Amino acid sequence: MSGSTLQAEETVLRVLIIEDDERIAEINRRFVEKVPGFSVVGIATDEAQALETLEVLEPDLVLLDIYFPDTSGLELLRTIGQKHRQTDVIMITAAKEVDAVREALRGGAFDYIMKPLLFSRLQETLLRYKAYQHTLLTLRQEKAGVSQEEIDALLHGAGKKEASSSGNAVSLPKGIDKLTLDKIVHAVLEAEMPLTAEQTAKRVGVSRSTARRYLEHLIAEGRLQADLSYGDVGRPERVYRKKK
Structure with missing residues (x-):
């Protein structure tokens, strides 16, 4: 394939x-x-x-x-x-x-x-739980061990809140910065082809692990979609694109 x-x-x-x-x-x-x-x-x-x-x-x-x-x-x-x-x-x-x-x-x-x-309170927690599960799945698939930063993100996912354009509070896990998140979204949406975490990292100017964490957060939020790309050599690689 x-x-x-x-x-x-x-x-x-x-x-x-x-x-x-x-x-x-x-x-x-x-x-x-x-x-x-x-x-x-x-x-x-x-x-x-x-x-x-x-x-x-x-x-x-x-x-x-x-x-x-x-x-x-x-x-x-x-x-x-x-x-x-x-x-x-x-x-x-x-x-x-x-x-x-x-x-x-x-x-x-x-x-x-x-x-x-309140629905808004339950929604906040469910989205945080969904992001937590996505992070766990990614770490199981891609790494034998975890960094302190990744452990902190799992333990303190309740983090901070940013105001959305509609004025409602949107929960952002600890370690997810609004400015960097917007850059990640822009990079993926503007790309002609799906991007790997490494490609996204180079476009935004962050590390591969940071890019992957933000991308998985966006997957959990339902804003991006992940596929598996089968290259000529090596194992399948996860790529990210705008959700259809």
């Missing part, structure tokens, strides 16, 4: 909602499915349903309440951490106790969001 490209399929992240109030669960479902790249695969309203659906569906992400008539969401969080290690959790709850927040974070929750849930 010399000189050809193979489109990389965008991973859809599978979400399970564990919430005892069916009305709130339905609202959460609608919110999640408004964010590109996420699909709700199930809703559980009690402990038995939660344990069964976790086992059967093996979701990527769980939206988890704390208060249930027959259990605690913090207990379910511990169970997920022990038995479903590939599943991440975002707490969505009315619990305001400091100890509950502390236990949720110590238990590995990706985020802790207070009710009543």
Whole structure:
């Protein structure tokens, strides 16, 4: 397949909602499915349903309440951490106790969001989680180890916020600068052919690893598309272009 490209399929992240109030669960479902790249695969309203659906569906992400008539969401969080290690959790709850927040974070929750849930707040977290997953996937595929900068980006992805042209707050992970991001976007959009991370780096004047991090962030945001390019020699290389 010399000189050809193979489109990389965008991973859809599978979400399970564990919430005892069916009305709130339905609202959460609608919110999640408004964010590109996420699909709700199930809703559980009690402990038995939660344990069964976790086992059967093996979701990527769980939206988890704390208060249930027959259990605690913090207990379910511990169970997920022990038995479903590939599943991440975002707490969505009315619990305001400091100890509950502390236990949720110590238990590995990706985020802790207070009710009543605002779509903008959930969207911010889901986009950050999507970027986190893309970064993990890229690091697994391309590197045997990670740098301190890359670890910092994973751990502190909540970073800063920049105002969009519409006036809404848009979350940018730590290590993603608005000016550099705009340069990366411009370089890819102006190119006649898809660009590799190295080609992008040369056009913008940054390192290859920096260019790749920004490009993967743009993939996670749905602003660019990644393909695999098969050259004459060597392994397939990831290339980036404007999303169709």
